Amino acid sequence: MSGPRLVRCLLAAPLLLLLALPPATFAHGEIAQMAGIRMRTIHWFDTQIEPRQVAVNEVVTVRGRFKVSEHWPDYVAKPEEWVFLNIGVPGPTFIRLDTTINGMRQLQSTALRRGEFYDYEVKLKARVPGIWHVHPLVNVWEAGPVIGPAHFVEITGDAAHFVNEAVLLNGERVEVEQYGLRTMSGVHLVWLLVGLLWIGYWFRRLPVMMRRYVAVQELGEAEAERRLIGWQDIIVSGLFLALVLGLTAGIALWANARYPITMPLQTGRVEAPVLPLPGALAPIDIEIHQARFNLPRRTLTLDLTVANGTETPLAVGQFVAGYVRFTNGEVVEARREDDYDMVAPDSLSVNRRTLAPGASTRLTLQLEDAIWEEQRLVDIVAEPDLRIAGLLFFYDPAGNRYVREIGTRITPEFSITPAGSEQLDNLQLVRSPLPGMRPDA
Numbered sequence: 388m389s390g391p392r393l394v395r396c397l398l399a400a401p402l403l404l405l406l407a408l409p410p411a412t413f414a415h416g417e418i419a420q421m422a423g424i425r426m427r428t429i430h431w432f433d434t435q436i437e438p439r440q441v442a443v444n445e446v447v448t449v450r451g452r453f454k455v456s457e458h459w460p461d462y463v464a465k466p467e468e469w470v471f472l473n474i475g476v477p478g479p480t481f482i483r484l485d486t487t488i489n490g491m492r493q494l495q496s497t498a499l500r501r502g503e504f505y506d507y508e509v510k511l512k513a514r515v516p517g518i519w520h521v522h523p524l525v526n527v528w529e530a531g532p533v534i535g536p537a538h539f540v541e542i543t544g545d546a547a548h549f550v551n552e553a554v555l556l557n558g559e560r561v562e563v564e565q566y567g568l569r570t571m572s573g574v575h576l577v578w579l580l581v582g583l584l585w586i587g588y589w590f591r592r593l594p595v596m597m598r599r600y601v602a603v604q605e606l607g608e609a610e611a612e613r614r615l616i617g618w619q620d621i622i623v624s625g626l627f628l629a630l631v632l633g634l635t636a637g638i639a640l641w642a643n644a645r646y647p648i649t650m651p652l653q654t655g656r657v658e659a660p661v662l663p664l665p666g667a668l669a670p671i672d673i674e675i676h677q678a679r680f681n682l683p684r685r686t687l688t689l690d691l692t693v694a695n696g697t698e699t700p701l702a703v704g705q706f707v708a709g710y711v712r713f714t715n716g717e718v719v720e721a722r723r724e725d726d727y728d729m730v731a732p733d734s735l736s737v738n739r740r741t742l743a744p745g746a747s748t749r750l751t752l753q754l755e756d757a758i759w760e761e762q763r764l765v766d767i768v769a770e771p772d773l774r775i776a777g778l779l780f781f782y783d784p785a786g787n788r789y790v791r792e793i794g795t796r797i798t799p800e801f802s803i804t805p806a807g808s809e810q811l812d813n814l815q816l817v818r819s820p821l822p823g824m825r826p827d828a
């Protein structure tokens with residue numbers, strides 16, 4: 388084998404290997420988004436997607452709550468502009484019957500306020516059989532979708548039995564799946580035919596390209612054009628132009644006569660009302676002293692002081708960042724339903740079991756779970772804004788729940804026991820926290 392050929396073979400070998408061994412797909416769409424965006428935009432909780440098994444035409448309800456983060460990144464378009472609560476499913480496998488946010492119907496775009504809690508409910512009608520991963524999601528204008536936690540819903544039955552009837556404003560009852568479909572196909576076919584005729588005319592004598600190319604090379608552009616395009620071509624082109632304009636006008640006139648009453652798609656937005664979440668009003672103050680993310684241990688350690696202004700002892704039960712929930716097994720019961728369930732049961736540990744009423748307590752919280760890796764939230768250490776946010780849930784002995792959002796810069800650690808970490812902790816205890824370590828609020 389000659390030298391260059393050998394080199395080419397060697398270069399091609401890894402490519403061939405790639406072709407021969409297609410990599411398995413582990414990613415699941417949602418984790419492609421920047422971790423910082425997922426953890427600092429919408430915090431989803433109390434998500435319910437029920438029932439999980441339905442037949443075609445049956446209704447699935449997606450409901451839950453979310454908080455629009457106070458720590459919304461500066462580089463992401465703001466939710467006070469235009470947002471739309473939607474459902475993330477693979478294609479039109481459901482149709483959406485109704486959506487409400489804080490009890491208000493939401494057919495159009497809406498605006499959400501940072502720092503507020505929202506209750507939502509979406510009713511879906513099963514359309515295409517299969518097993519689908521159903522997420523609630525909020526589309527943010529110019530920022531894209533912010534996805535919520537998902538569950539698999541199985542649709543059984545036959546897609547042919549799907550019914551999507553609607554009564555029009557003129558009283559006509561129509562089946563939306565087929566309504567106007569023949570007209571649309573007809574109009575498309577007409578234009579396809581016009582396009583084919585146009586191409587057919589110019590390609591009627593072969594070869595087309597080479598002959599013209601040679602003429603342009605030999606005669607120059609102006610002379611070639613004069614000789615190649617004759618009177619016949621000009622007349623045919625004129626006829627085509629007249630045909631296109633005539634067809635456009637004709638189809639428009641026909642459509643106006645056939646459908647005399649039409650309504651344009653509605654734009655504009657309706658702003659979702661703000662209703663305070665009872666548990667979010669309790670007098671609990673949190674000061675963050677330090678937040679460290681240990682990459683090899685997949686652990687976030689939060690060093691905080693919690694001032695419990697309520698009249699009851701509290702326990703830290705849950706931390707929700709974006710769509711991921713970290714729960715404290717001693718306080719909150721949680722179960723992982725499938726590999727894509729975004730809950731990490733028993734992943735939250737606290738060095739103090741309860742926070743006495745009326746007192747400030749220094750706490751160390753550890754959130755340790757492989758879910759950081761699975762959901763690619765560890766990528767936060769590679770992002771230009773090392774900051775996270777999340778909701779801390781406290782529980783009293785009566786089972787009442789209190790919520791506070793925290794947000795902070797984090798310090799990444801790249802070895803299991805970073806040198807000097809102990810001394811740093813002691814320093815932090817004595818000194819006031821570094822400016823960068825303070826909560827953003």
Ligand SMILES: [Cu+2]
Nearest residue numbers: 415520522537
């Ligand atoms: Cu999914």
